[in-house]
Amino acid sequence: MKIIVLLVIVFIFSISLEAQNLNSVKKAMEVRLAFALQRPFYVSNDLSDIGLPKQSRYRSAVSAELRYYPFNRSFAEYQLGYSQEGAGYASQFTNANYLKNSIQIGYSALHSRRLIFDMYAGWCFNILLSAKFKNAQTGNTENVGSYYSRTAQGISLGLGVKTKIKNDLYIGLSTFMNIGVSPISKNVSPEELQFVIPAFKISVSKLIRYSKSMSK
Numbered sequence: 001m002k003i004i005v006l007l008v009i010v011f012i013f014s015i016s017l018e019a020q021n022l023n024s025v026k027k028a029m030e031v032r033l034a035f036a037l038q039r040p041f042y043v044s045n046d047l048s049d050i051g052l053p054k055q056s057r058y059r060s061a062v063s064a065e066l067r068y069y070p071f072n073r074s075f076a077e078y079q080l081g082y083s084q085e086g087a088g089y090a091s092q093f094t095n096a097n098y099l100k101n102s103i104q105i106g107y108s109a110l111h112s113r114r115l116i117f118d119m120y121a122g123w124c125f126n127i128l129l130s131a132k133f134k135n136a137q138t139g140n141t142e143n144v145g146s147y148y149s150r151t152a153q154g155i156s157l158g159l160g161v162k163t164k165i166k167n168d169l170y171i172g173l174s175t176f177m178n179i180g181v182s183p184i185s186k187n188v189s190p191e192e193l194q195f196v197i198p199a200f201k202i203s204v205s206k207l208i209r210y211s212k213s214m215s216k
Contacts, residue, residue, distance in 0.1 A: 024072055024111075024209075025069045025072055025108075025111050025207065025209065026069060026070070026071055026072050026210065027069065027070070027210035028068075028069045028207055028208060028209045028210050029066065029067065029068050029069075029207075029208045030066070030067040030068075030069070030075075030170075030205050030206065030207050030208070031064075031065075031066055031067075031205060031206050031208065032064070032065040032066075032067065032172075032203050032204065032205035032206075033062075033063075033064060033065075033203065033204055033205075034062065034063045034064075034065060034081075034201050034202065034203035034204075035060065035061070035062055035201065035202055035203075036060065036061040036062075036063070036176075036199050036200060036201040036202075037058050037059075037060055037199065037200050038058065038059060038060070038061055038083075038084075038085075038196045038198070038199035038200075039056065039057070039058050039059075039196065039197060039198060039199070040057075040059055040084075040085040040086055040087060040096075040194060040195070040196045041087045041195055041197075042087040042184070042192040042193065042194060042195070043180070043192065043193050043195050044191070044192055044193070045183060045191045045192065045193055057088060057089060057093060059084035059085065059086070059095075060084055061081055061082065061083040061084060061100070061199075062081055062082050063079050063080060063081025063082075063083075063100065064079075064080050064081065065077060065078070065079045065080075065203075065205075066078050067205075069108070072110060072111075073107055073108055073109070073110065074105075074106070074107055074108070075104075075105075075106050075107075075108055075118075075120075076103070076104070076105055076106075077102075077103070077104040077105075077106065077120065077122070078101075078102070078103055078104075079100065079101070079102040079103075079104065080099075080100070080101060081099075081100040081102075082097070082098075082099065082100070082129075083097070083098045083099075083100040083126065083196075084097050085097070085098060085194055085196060086131070087194075088134075091136040092134060092135060092136035093133075093134055094131065094132070094133045094134075094144065095130075095131065095132050095134075096128065096130075096131040096148060096184065096194070097128075097129045097130050097131070098126035098127060098128055098129060098152065099126065099127040099129055100124060100126050101124065101125045101126070101127070102122055102123065102124045102125075102156055103122050103123055104120040104121065104122030104156065104158075105120060105121060105122060106118055106119055106120030106121070106122075107119055107120075111164075111207075114163060114164075115161050115162075115163055116161065116162050116163065116170075117159070117160070117161050118159065118160055118161075118162075119158065119159040119160075120156075120157070120158050120159075121155070121156065121157050121158075122155070122156045123153070123154075123155065123156070124152075124153060124154040124155070124156050124178055125151065125153055126151065126152045126153070126154070126194075127150065127151055128145065128148050128149070128150050128151070128152070130143075130145055131143070131144050131145040131147070131148045132144060132145075146186075147185055147186055148184055148185055148186065149182070149183060149184055149185065149186055151182070152180060152182055152183075152184050152194055153180070153181055153182040154178045154179055154180040154181055154182070154193075154194065155178070155179045155181060156176060156177070156178050156179075157176060157177050157179075158174055158175065158176030158177070158201075159174065159175065159176075160172055160173060160174025160175070160176075160201070161173055161174070162203075162205070168206060168207035168208075168209065169204070169205075169206055169207075170204070170205045170206075170207065171202075171203070171204055171205075172201075172202070172203045172204075172205060173200075173201070173202055173203075174200075174201045174203070175198055175199065175200050175201070176196075176198075176199050176201065177195075177196060177197040177198060177199060178194070178195065178196040178197075178199070179193075179195055179197075180193035180194040180195055181193065
């Protein structure tokens with residue numbers, strides 16, 4: 001009888017251990033494709049106009065993202081994307097488009113949950129691709145890239161949730177903000193910073209789990 005009880009305990013323990021291994025994402029990588037709607041606007045570098053009403057024109061962004069989990073609850077992430085930013089209104093606006101590089105560090109809930117929440121903070125380094133201004137009075141579009149700095153840097157903050165579809169395939173929703181810390185223009189005084197608040201992202205990702213066979 002004791003032997004039977006011992007065998008049952010060992011069996012239950014082995015099932016529990018296997019479940020933990022299946023839910024573990026330690027040393028795993030996650031590849032993600034994402035699309036975002038975002039509201040960009042400019043703020044003077046002394047932040048004196050930060051509380052004033054902002055433009056409501058939304059633009060889009062797409063990105064490819066790679067996340068690495070050194071532990072089950074923490075991750076580091078690199079994002080490479082095309083981000084439509086700038087400022088203005090429907091009738092008169094500036095479109096500034098960037099190649100966006102972001103490095104994030106974040107915290108994630110355990111992947112054993114049905115809904116997996118995460119949050120992150122990071123740094124953005126953006127490279128200007130083009131900048132054009134549309135004049136409301138004339139209707140003409142002017143290339144203004146020469147007035148812009150070639151690079152712009154900022155701080156990113158975000159939080160989101162995802163759920164598994166099947167076989168380590170996930171769909172996620174998140175919101176984030178980018179806060180500029182370097183002037184976007186060369187000659188304009190006062191200097192302006194690029195803000196993106198709010199932004200909403202939908203993504204599809206694939207989790208690639210670490211296994212001992214991969215290290216051989």
